[in-house]
Amino acid sequence: MPKKSQPEQFTCQFFCWPIYQRPNGVWYADGRSNGAAIKRTSLGSKDREEAIAALHVLDRVQAERVGLTPRSTVADSSKRLPLALGRKLFDGHTSRPRLVGGTKANTQKRYRAIFDKFLPFLETKRIVDWHQITEQTLASYAEYLNEREYAYKTVFGELNTIKTAFKWLCTEKHLAREPLVLRLRKADCERAYCYSKVEVAAMIKHCSELSDLNWLRDVIIALSCTGLRISELASLKQADVKTKSRSLVIADESGFANGQADRRSTKSSRTRHIPIHSDLQSVLESLRHRKGNVFLGPRGGTLKPDTVRNILVREAIEPLTPRFPKRFEGQRSFEDGRLHSFRHYFCSTCANNSIPERIVMSWLGHSDSEMVRHYYHLSDEEALRQMENLDLVGKDAGRSGVEEVR
Template identity: 35%
Template sequence: MGRHNSSKIIRCRYYTWKLFRRGTIYYADGRSNATNLGKHSLNSKTEEDALQKLQFLDEKMARKTGLIPRESEPAVVSDSKAPISIADGWARFIEHCDRPAVMGGVSRNTLKRYRAVRDKHIEFCTQKSIREWSQFGNQQTEQYGRWLDEKKYASLSIYLEMTLIVSVVKWLIDQKLLDAKHRIQATLTKPSGTDTYCYSRQQMARMLEFCQTSEPGRWIRPILVALATSGMRIGELIALRWTDIDFASKSIRIADERFSGRKEIRGRNRTTKGKRSRSVPLNPALESVLHELERHSDGYVFHGAKGARVRAKRVLDIFKREIRNALKTEFPVARGEIGFAQGTIHSFRHYFVSEAFRQGATEAEIKDWVGHRSSEMVHHYRHLRPDDSQRRMQSINFISDDTVSSGNQPEPEVPRESQEG
């Protein structure tokens, strides 16, 4: 453990904290209070940013310990609202989102994403000396969007983050914590399309073949087959249990257990992004792989090389190092273009949707398999390849004339009932 740099005693609204820095990161130590509040990383590299986040932490711990009631609201005595700080507003909003799912609360992954947006927004506000939500209006919203763009965030990420900021402001207004005059009027256009690379069948076959040449490759191969033949997200695949697989009916159940009280108590309830369970037909290639896997006592299908629970980051790291990087010279791409070298684990989901379309699956079937209700999202995953377009174009006869160069073929005979109709 490294030594602490110089520390400061900070008396916040509810508790007293020792603020110190270890290396380049600031921490807050609340163990000196009557209630031991523990030690927390503020994930800040500047003292000003750390102090902002400390106010949020102080409020959070006060709610957690019962010093202030959960979901408490200040009494509203007039249209003039007491100023609410950026950190305090975020604390209240995130606590609201962290309510039970049956009450409309969001998933753990969504909450994690909200906290990441919060941290970036607080960083921006600290740089701009914006301390209260009443100071964050339309002009500041536009500046925040430009700030994200300068940091090279993707267009979709900027859209989602700014949409969340607008939602936070709306919620603060609805809760009577902010005057309605501070409502943000922003026109946001959701980006369409995707720049996620989609593997070709040739590339998929080569990757699975190459997996056989190394120990890490042989470990990851069943996972890649499962991703390519089921359309599961990596989180869904990691949580898959043997009881979810019905070999008799040849189907896989991808479970959403957010409302299972018994499993929630045990901390084992699984959730899906679509907030509902779904069933996927068991592809023969996947069935063959599953029969070869060793079954462990914990009931999960996939495990690490040494038998521990597999982690998404571990899968990605092994895939990039052992498979993608080793094969990228076999599938070169022009400078500046997106190609095989930019493929990710999520690319397997795009591959599944694209191949299912190419080989005759209906849109309705694919929506059920990948767990999307809208056709727009399915189209987001679908990639039409150049050879598909060529094949389709060659099969279309635009001019019903014997002089067409493709050959003199007679027009199909029209059924008599059609002629009479």
């Protein structure tokens, strides 16, 4: 006679439960010998995942009954929300069509990565449903991320996303709770390094002298003359170059109904126009023979941001670093420059040449920008020079002119 199989042992927050399937496929839990003080109980489903979710609810209910934990403010167990179900609801909310408030594909991808990390952390704390998450839970998670040396801005972004998801679940009545009240201090960290004009010129010259880096020279010139993000430059097509108006059109194509998989989506979801500087014009003319994308990678394929960044550091920044050493210990210098530093360089150059702030923001694709304000604040010396050029009271009026105004 074959030996009778032993039930699977599944550990929840409070009890270890023997679980098994009846011949009809329905899952059952046995609480007779684990201290839960309950007989064999149906979990009400043939689906294991659904049965486990029900088991977590049963585990807490029985723990409350035997006094292992205080009774929840949510008396109706049907109001409880397992972690997986809450995440599924929020994922469905964010993946709606953008027309009705959904998020971009990249945003959804970022959210998935956050919850892929957060939910396993909750399991280590024996937290199985959203009702158990508190402000202290988030504080513990922040400490967990800090111990693993995540950047301040990363921790801030992840906790803010979790708070947003929790608030939405409360607002939509999936949770009989108030939103989490945890004030997060926004990072006031150092910005990306901003290249100087001399440093940009040195990189261009260096790449011009090496034939296999000519493609990188063109990329550096384009980024320096437009302030484009590397992803925007990589997706720039010949059709985006308007020779008659001498401008680049960075179009958000997410609303197009052409069914193309490579439709471009800008960060601001706005289409913008950038005048073509004469230094960039010569580069574009040399690349006019290409079809499709304007800028290509080192082997003639698609320009990939990660590849460009790695080659920029290895082939341009590292060889030139001895020429531009760090002035003070702990201060960012040329060796810390990356692709986004060209965007800062463009903004800084515009500010120092007195181009109106609103125009620069439209070129960069911002309706409001802390980065732009930062560089316009840094150009106070230029602002003072411009102020001195104004004839406000009449140069020949002298002191008497001032007295007359009074």
